[in-house]
Amino acid sequence: MIFHDALDIAEIVRQLLEEGWEIHPEDLAHIAPYPTEHIKRFGEYSTHELGIEPEAYDPKLDVDFTQLRDQEPAASGFGERDLLVGADGVGSAVRQVLTPRTNPRDTGVRFVIGRTPLTEQFAGLSRAYGGKIVGGGVSLLLGAMRFPIPPKEAAEKLAPEVTLPDIHDYVRWAMVLPPNGSLDTSTAQETALSRMKGWHPDLRALIEQADPDNSTLLPIGVVEPGERWAPGPVTLLGGAIHATPPTGGNGANTGLRDADLLGRCLIEAAEGRQDPLTAVDSYERQMFEYGGEAVRHSLAALPAFVPNLERPEPA
Ligand SMILES: Cc1cc2nc3c(=O)[nH]c(=O)nc-3n(C[C@H](O)[C@H](O)[C@H](O)COP(=O)(O)OP(=O)(O)OC[C@H]3O[C@@H](n4cnc5c(N)ncnc54)[C@H](O)[C@@H]3O)c2cc1C
Incomplete structure (x- = not known):
């Protein structure tokens, strides 16, 4: 579990080399799970080791969501303004506003x-x-x-x-x-x-x-994607909407899958192949399905790591 990411990536890189692809250090720097600024590796960051304290941030987002929630997406001009992606992890402030009943469970x-x-x-x-x-x-x-x-x-x-x-x-x-x-x-x-x-x-x-x-x-803690919200100019990604126990070794991978899928959906919208709202809806529908599956998979693996633990039921 611990080194899933590194092992999986190393295996794929080896396959690519065998197929004749050239792999450069810059390529690895883009995909390597370590060191990294954003993917937690056992809950820590490489900056910790450098002795650099991250700057303090206010966990409350200074974003007024009410205008977005009170308007029809078309009327809000969605398509011409930015999409807010809440990728703020298990304690997501964006999730608390977008889907207040989806809470982390210990x-x-x-x-x-x-x-x-x-x-x-x-x-x-x-x-x-x-x-x-x-x-x-x-x-x-x-x-x-x-x-x-x-x-x-x-x-x-x-x-x-x-x-x-x-x-x-x-x-x-x-x-x-x-x-x-x-x-x-x-x-x-x-x-x-x-x-x-x-x-x-x-x-x-x-x-x-x-x-x-x-x-x-x-x-x-776990966050299970449950209640869907109406697709609009705010969405969620990664641990903010599907936080898994580490026993599946799949949390960061699933977050990266989200980023890839959302990116592809938005490119389709930008190229006029679907409207932005449909693109976000398509991302969220697929993400809910495999994100929920990732959480269930990791929960099912928990008892194997905790002797005498009864299988925790999904909420
Ligand atoms: C012990 C442990 C082991 C794990 N092992 C694996 C593994 O082997 N393989 C695997 O795939 N996954 C593993 N995971 C899961 C993985 O760490 C998470 O799935 C992944 O970090 C989620 O990424 P994320 O970007 O969605 O959220 P996070 O990594 O939590 O990032 C969210 C970021 O948002 C920032 N943030 C939050 N609120 C605000 C705010 N208001 N303003 C500004 N910034 C904000 C946070 O500081 C943080 O940097 C493990 C997790 C744990 C705890």
């Missing part, structure tokens, strides 16, 4: 996520990388991130204008806690270690030696 499941430098000490764990260790009502997922070239060095060679963090091979670990798992004041590491009494010393050391700035405790 699955109760908690993720503790961290990363630890990949040292010789953890060589013995290599068979567990890419796997799942289950015990004491939790599961621990491990993945080794080995850089053929450390990112900072790669950027200096390939794209000197880009500054990447000076990080080296690490083990990414994620512990899935059952409902009612602690979200109290303990640190992420303390929470994980409290569930690992009697576990192998190397596994405990892995958590103890984690980078605290890259370890965190997350509630897992």
Whole structure:
């Protein structure tokens, strides 16, 4: 699950190379899931590692939606004005206005996520990388991130204008806690270690030696696309309308699919092959279908990661 995006992309790139396509670093920079500014990788951003704090933003959108909602789309001049795309994630302010009854639902499941430098000490764990260790009502997922070239060095060679963090091979670990798992004041590491009494010393050391700035405790919420709104000049994309638990490894991919589909629908409108309202409607109808399916798929996969969890029903 953890490296789905990178593995899938690497596989496709290999196929393209075999077919004789030339792939350049710039091409990869466009599609690579890491590093990136917008796709969360375990809930973090590369800027975190650079020590750059994102600028504060006001979560309330300064947009008056009432004029749009009170007018017929044709009367509002839709087609000549911009389309507002709410791509603002699971807590979407745009969604709260557009479809106020579509709310995030807490699955109760908690993720503790961290990363630890990949040292010789953890060589013995290599068979567990890419796997799942289950015990004491939790599961621990491990993945080794080995850089053929450390990112900072790669950027200096390939794209000197880009500054990447000076990080080296690490083990990414994620512990899935059952409902009612602690979200109290303990640190992420303390929470994980409290569930690992009697576990192998190397596994405990892995958590103890984690980078605290890259370890965190997350509630897992879902947003299921349910109520359709009348198509108009405001729409939603990605986690704002279909937030999936990470157990499907499909959240970011589905968001990218939205962007691609919406883009193609809008091009059709711009080329006069369908009117803008029909284009947005077509996007939303398809997105609701596969977005809902992505959420159901990830929810169905949850119990396999949380021992003793009853299968959560879609809302
Ligand atoms: C632990 C974990 C592991 C995951 N693993 C995978 C995986 O392996 N594969 C996969 O495909 N998906 C995975 N996902 C899911 C993936 O992270 C999400 O599906 C994806 O980030 C959703 O993208 P998005 O752009 O819709 O929303 P987000 O990534 O949440 O982006 C929304 C952006 O909007 C910004 N924003 C919000 N409100 C405002 C505002 N008012 N003004 C300005 N900006 C605002 C936010 O700061 C944020 O940058 C995982 C998620 C988690 C939590």
